[in-house]
Every structure is written in structure tokens, then in C-alpha cells.
Amino acid sequence: MAKPAGEAELTIVITTFNRAGYLSGLLESIKALDPAPAAVVVVDNASTDNTPEVLEAARRGFPVPLTVLRLETNTGGAGGFAAGTEAALADGAGWLWLMDDDVEVLPGAVAALRKWTGSYDCIHGRRLDGSGAPFFWQHRFVPFLGVHVPVRGNVFRDSPVFETNLGCFEGMLISAEQVRRIGLPDARYFINGDDLIYGWLASLDRPVAYVNDFVIRKVRAQKQIDLGIRHLNDSSDLGRFTSMRNRGHTARYLQVHGRYNRAGFALGTVLTAGKEILRLVAVERTLHGAGRLWAGWREARRILQDRSWSPTPPLPATRKQQV
Known part of the structure; x- marks a missing residue:
């Protein structure tokens, strides 16, 4: 079992592509985290908008070390998280909090997640949608079908933790020790299913936790x-x-x-x-x-x-x- 996050360096790893506005909001929300992470790594997937300028401005006066890794080509979310995870490990991260660029973190998120890091190596907190309502994420991966299916009902009715067998890069917290055991995210996926299978691989090593603590808010609106x-x-x-x-x-x-x-x-x-x-x-x-x-x-x-x-x-x- 990995050391609790309070005893190991926690690094936020963000992958971004042409969403400078959302990325700016995410970085501002990270500044308000209390306690703060040890470091932030942002992988710029060869953005063609003003993302480089946003990142350069953010690095000036950012409260924790902010590393920018700009890739020569767009490798998708999967490639971005593979590169960012590798860079964070090289810098000594003990825990890695992986997230897309179109979310914002809630101020007490680190403390909320930290209390679970002595029991699990892969943890997901709850999310709010753009309207502030709880976002539905309670699934299990069914290997027989190779798809994930929703789990009905209130999974937190009897316990503050729901053990599952899949993952989501919109807020996955994973220990460096487990990353080393299962390898980096598979960049070949580019997008779609890369986080699901990474969570499944993690679950073969140790149970994956979905905990009843809200830590992230989605900010990008989608048709649905x-x-x-x-x-x-x-x-x-x-x-x-x-x-x-x-x-x-x-x-x-x-x-x-x-x-x-x-x-x-x-x-x-x-x-x-x-x-x-x-x-x-x-x-x-x-x-x-x-x-x-x-x-x-x-x-x-x-x-x-x-x-x-x-x-x-x-x-x-x-x-x-x-x-």
C-alpha cells in the first residue's frame, strides 16, 4: 500500500488541447486549494490557440512549482496523461491527481481525498455538473462484454466508499507505486476508453475506490x-x-x-x-x-x-x- 498523500508528494497532472479559457479557470481553482498540492504538471498537446501564453502567465507567481510539457504533436488525452505521468514520476511525485482541462477543483478537495490514501491506491471523488448538481459516475466494467454498465441506486447508502473496477481521468488520484506496478496509461487509445481500462488494470492490482466527497466541478457544457x-x-x-x-x-x-x-x-x-x-x-x-x-x-x-x-x-x- 502506498504512503498516505500527507506523507508523499501529490502532483496534479493536467492534459490540455486548445481550451485556454477552461485551462485558465482550472489553474485559478488550483491556487485556492487548501492544503495545496506539491506541484502541478501541465501537458500541452500542441495547442494552436493561446494556451502557451496562458501557461506562461500562470507560471509567474504560481503558488507551487508549475511544469509545462509541450508536445510536438497532439497525442490525445491518453498520450498526454502518459507523458504527464512519466514526468511527474521523474520529479518525485508520490501521488498523481489526473484531470482534464475542462474542470475546476473544489477548495477542500486535497484534504477530502487525502483521508482515503491510507486505504486505497486509486481513488475517485465525486463531481458536480455545470449546474452544480451531482454528476452521475457509478459504473462497473464487465469484462465479458468489454463495456462498463451503470450501477443503480445510492451506492453510498451504507458506506462512504463504493469499490469499483474502472477509472476516469477526470479526477483519478493514483499512487506512484501503483503506476509503477501497472505501467503508464496506454497512449495508443488517443481518446475514449483509455481511463476505463487503466482503472480496470489498477483494480486487478488493488480495489478502486469511488468516495462520497465532492472534489471537482465540470465546467464545459455539452449537448445531452x-x-x-x-x-x-x-x-x-x-x-x-x-x-x-x-x-x-x-x-x-x-x-x-x-x-x-x-x-x-x-x-x-x-x-x-x-x-x-x-x-x-x-x-x-x-x-x-x-x-x-x-x-x-x-x-x-x-x-x-x-x-x-x-x-x-x-x-x-x-x-x-x-x-
């Missing part, structure tokens, strides 16, 4: 419909493509860990495609972009047949851990 148990947001052609393409990577991870069921996974692929078509019709009111699902499925088939594919490897232990 209410399905009762959850909301369905809008997407993009790239999102549709990767939702299907990354099924190939997920299948390979399931194979590596002996959890792949061909028939079940095929059913999960049909369900994934159906959800994306529903998203197109009900949320975006179009069928334009459905072809990207077919293209993604074909790429997934290529990944499944790629004999050179291998999972991201564990990282070398620190010298102290090797003793």
Missing part, C-alpha cells in the same frame, strides 16, 4: 439527453471512430489477463455501436458520422490480428522499493 439512470452526451467523428477502434486494444488487454470471451465481446461491440448511433440520432439529431463507426470497427479488427501488440509494461521500481 437524460436517460434516467445516466446522461448521454454529444460526441464527434473522432470520438465515434475511437469508441470502436479502441475495442481492439481493450480486447487485447482482456486476452492478456485471461478475461476475453469472443461471443460476449462481440455482443459488447454491438452494444457500443448501438449506443453511438443512439447518441447521433437522439443527441445530435443526425446520422452523419455513422461511417466512422464502421471505420473504427475495421481498425479494431486489425489490432486484434496484430501479432506485435503488447500491453504497456510495468515501470522500474525506485531504488528504495528495490531494497
Whole structure:
């Protein structure tokens, strides 16, 4: 078990791409954290807006060390978190709090999460949506289907912690020790499913916790419909493509860990495609972009047949851990 966050350096790792306005708000919210993190790492995924200027201005007078890692190409959220996590580890982070650029942190978030770091290595706090209402995030990953499904009811009715088996990079807190055991996030996902599978890999090591403490507020508005148990947001052609393409990577991870069921996974692929078509019709009111699902499925088939594919490897232990 990792040391509690109060005894180890906590680093916030942010991945950003062309959202300078949201990023500025997130950095301002980090300034108000009490207690503060030890450091912040921002990965700029080759933004073409004024993100570099926002980051340069933020570095002047920022209350904790702010490292900016600008990539030459856009590697997506997955590549950004892989690069940021690696940089944070190199700088001595003991805990890494991973988050997208379109959220803001709540002032007491570090203290709220810290009380769980003596019991878990991968922790998610609760989020508020743009209107200030609780954001629904209570799922479990079903390896048989290769998809995550919502969990009904109040998961905190009998306990302040809900143990699950998936992750979300919109606020995942993970120990450096666990990152070394399971490896970096898989940059090949680019976007879509990278955090889900990373949380699943973490859960194979130790339980993943979802705790009844609000720590983050979402600030980017999206088109969505209410399905009762959850909301369905809008997407993009790239999102549709990767939702299907990354099924190939997920299948390979399931194979590596002996959890792949061909028939079940095929059913999960049909369900994934159906959800994306529903998203197109009900949320975006179009069928334009459905072809990207077919293209993604074909790429997934290529990944499944790629004999050179291998999972991201564990990282070398620190010298102290090797003793």
C-alpha cells in the first residue's frame, strides 16, 4: 500500500488541447486549494490557440512549482496523461491527481481525498455538473462484454466508499507505486476508453475506490439527453471512430489477463455501436458520422490480428522499493 498523500508528494497532472479559457479557470481553482498540492504538471498537446501564453502567465507567481510539457504533436488525452505521468514520476511525485482541462477543483478537495490514501491506491471523488448538481459516475466494467454498465441506486447508502473496477481521468488520484506496478496509461487509445481500462488494470492490482466527497466541478457544457439512470452526451467523428477502434486494444488487454470471451465481446461491440448511433440520432439529431463507426470497427479488427501488440509494461521500481 502506498504512503498516505500527507506523507508523499501529490502532483496534479493536467492534459490540455486548445481550451485556454477552461485551462485558465482550472489553474485559478488550483491556487485556492487548501492544503495545496506539491506541484502541478501541465501537458500541452500542441495547442494552436493561446494556451502557451496562458501557461506562461500562470507560471509567474504560481503558488507551487508549475511544469509545462509541450508536445510536438497532439497525442490525445491518453498520450498526454502518459507523458504527464512519466514526468511527474521523474520529479518525485508520490501521488498523481489526473484531470482534464475542462474542470475546476473544489477548495477542500486535497484534504477530502487525502483521508482515503491510507486505504486505497486509486481513488475517485465525486463531481458536480455545470449546474452544480451531482454528476452521475457509478459504473462497473464487465469484462465479458468489454463495456462498463451503470450501477443503480445510492451506492453510498451504507458506506462512504463504493469499490469499483474502472477509472476516469477526470479526477483519478493514483499512487506512484501503483503506476509503477501497472505501467503508464496506454497512449495508443488517443481518446475514449483509455481511463476505463487503466482503472480496470489498477483494480486487478488493488480495489478502486469511488468516495462520497465532492472534489471537482465540470465546467464545459455539452449537448445531452437524460436517460434516467445516466446522461448521454454529444460526441464527434473522432470520438465515434475511437469508441470502436479502441475495442481492439481493450480486447487485447482482456486476452492478456485471461478475461476475453469472443461471443460476449462481440455482443459488447454491438452494444457500443448501438449506443453511438443512439447518441447521433437522439443527441445530435443526425446520422452523419455513422461511417466512422464502421471505420473504427475495421481498425479494431486489425489490432486484434496484430501479432506485435503488447500491453504497456510495468515501470522500474525506485531504488528504495528495490531494497
